[in-house]
Amino acid sequence: MGKLLPFLTVLSFVFAVACRNNSVVETDTGIQETARKICEEQLILDSHIDWPERLYSSPADLSQLTESRDFDLVRAKTGGLNAVLSVLYVPAELGPEEGRFMLDSMLDLVTGYAVRYPDRVALARNPGEVAANFAKGLLSIPLCLENGSPIGDDLSYIEALQKKGMAYITLCHAKSNQICDSNYDSIRPWKGVSPFGEEVIREMNRQGIMIDISHSTDSTVVQALRISEAPIVATHSSCRHFTPGFERNLSDTLIKAIAEKNGVVMIGFSSMFLDSTCSVNSEYLLNWFDSTGVAWESQEGTEFMQTFSVTHKLRADAAQLVDHIDHVVRIAGIDYVGFGSDFDGMGPSQPTGLPDVSSYPVVVAEMLRRGYSGEEVVKVLSKNFLRVWQEVLNVSIVLQKEPAG
Numbered sequence: 001m002g003k004l005l006p007f008l009t010v011l012s013f014v015f016a017v018a019c020r021n022n023s024v025v026e027t028d029t030g031i032q033e034t035a036r037k038i039c040e041e042q043l044i045l046d047s048h049i050d051w052p053e054r055l056y057s058s059p060a061d062l063s064q065l066t067e068s069r070d071f072d073l074v075r076a077k078t079g080g081l082n083a084v085l086s087v088l089y090v091p092a093e094l095g096p097e098e099g100r101f102m103l104d105s106m107l108d109l110v111t112g113y114a115v116r117y118p119d120r121v122a123l124a125r126n127p128g129e130v131a132a133n134f135a136k137g138l139l140s141i142p143l144c145l146e147n148g149s150p151i152g153d154d155l156s157y158i159e160a161l162q163k164k165g166m167a168y169i170t171l172c173h174a175k176s177n178q179i180c181d182s183n184y185d186s187i188r189p190w191k192g193v194s195p196f197g198e199e200v201i202r203e204m205n206r207q208g209i210m211i212d213i214s215h216s217t218d219s220t221v222v223q224a225l226r227i228s229e230a231p232i233v234a235t236h237s238s239c240r241h242f243t244p245g246f247e248r249n250l251s252d253t254l255i256k257a258i259a260e261k262n263g264v265v266m267i268g269f270s271s272m273f274l275d276s277t278c279s280v281n282s283e284y285l286l287n288w289f290d291s292t293g294v295a296w297e298s299q300e301g302t303e304f305m306q307t308f309s310v311t312h313k314l315r316a317d318a319a320q321l322v323d324h325i326d327h328v329v330r331i332a333g334i335d336y337v338g339f340g341s342d343f344d345g346m347g348p349s350q351p352t353g354l355p356d357v358s359s360y361p362v363v364v365a366e367m368l369r370r371g372y373s374g375e376e377v378v379k380v381l382s383k384n385f386l387r388v389w390q391e392v393l394n395v396s397i398v399l400q401k402e403p404a405g
């Protein structure tokens with residue numbers, strides 16, 4: 001017995017470790033299964049996916065599993081995606097007329113999917129329609145405009161945009177425009193929102209179109225919050241807390257201010273937004289692609305990136321993404337955060353393990369590991385954004401009853 005004891009001790013230790021490892025594996029498998037079930041059963045909304053512009057510049061059949069798109073109907077089904085704010089992105093370089101032409105062309109492409117696949121896809125103009133589509137098993141594809149430059153100097157075009165179905169307008173993109181200053185532009189003529197931009201925001205309030213401040217400077221956000229009578233949204237911005245100096249992400253002060261006005265911050269998935277090192281390295285890469293004119297999808301581009309990525313971190317991961325969600329929850333609360341992935345608009349910056357719209361269960365699993373309840377997860381998946389959207393529509397009903405001017 002005496003001689004056996006050490007052996008038994010070692011054996012029981014080995015057994016205990018084996019059991020512990022097994023239970024860890026089982027527990028995590030269980031978490032992944034729960035996450036998948038949540039994604040199957042609950043409404044998932046992503047507030048920013050650039051599939052229309054990508055389709056416009058490079059046609060593909062998104063009803064099938066594609067080779068390299070972040071979004072297609074098959075991947076959306078796998079990920080449990082039920083509502084995708086479909087971004088009609090108009091580059092900052094285009095004038096209003098060219099911008100409107102491009103917008104209408106993308107609009108035809110998007111609505112074409114709802115016409116061709118009525119048993120899979122449907123447009124939606126409000127949260128009620130999103131819910132009704134969800135009940136019928138249809139993917140909602142509400143529309144939105146990224147960059148208000150096609151408005152030109154014509155306020156009446158905002159009503160036309162509302163009639164076309166825009167749920168939100170991102171005020172600006174890579175360059176300051178007639179509405180406000182952009183955080184990607186060193187030229188900032190308005191020190192925030194322009195006088196015309198003030199009118200644009202008021203008219204958007206009246207038309208029930210959400211104001212998206214992603215891409216705007218800090219001053220623009222502060223002023224938009226002051227001018228708007230409705231909550232505002234950041235449809236694809238993450239936390240500057242993790243990327244100091246990267247203005248494209250939101251400071252804690254701005255996140256709190258958006259939340260205080262009952263808005264919502266939709267976290268972008270791009271590694272550039274999630275991790276400072278990735279941000280610096282990606283910026284170097286973008287400059288390289290810009291200056292050489294090489295396309296990132298070309299063989300030369302892919303090879304360059306592969307070599308570069310051996311020594312430079314380019315990809316964040318799901319844990320880092322959930323760090324951003326945690327951060328908003330910590331400083332503002334669970335009611336003010338959601339997913340605004342920017343899939344099909346982030347180039348090759350998807351985090352490891354989150355390559356496309358099939359990835360939401362991976363994020364949900366990470367949230368469950370950190371102790372988020374099912375109810376909290378549902379808020380992040382769609383409830384928060386839908387609440388803000390409905391409130392913006394409610395404000396417009398009140399404003400339209402008031403005499404104009």
Ligand SMILES: [Zn+2]
Pocket residue numbers: 146214215236345
């Ligand atoms: Zn964007």
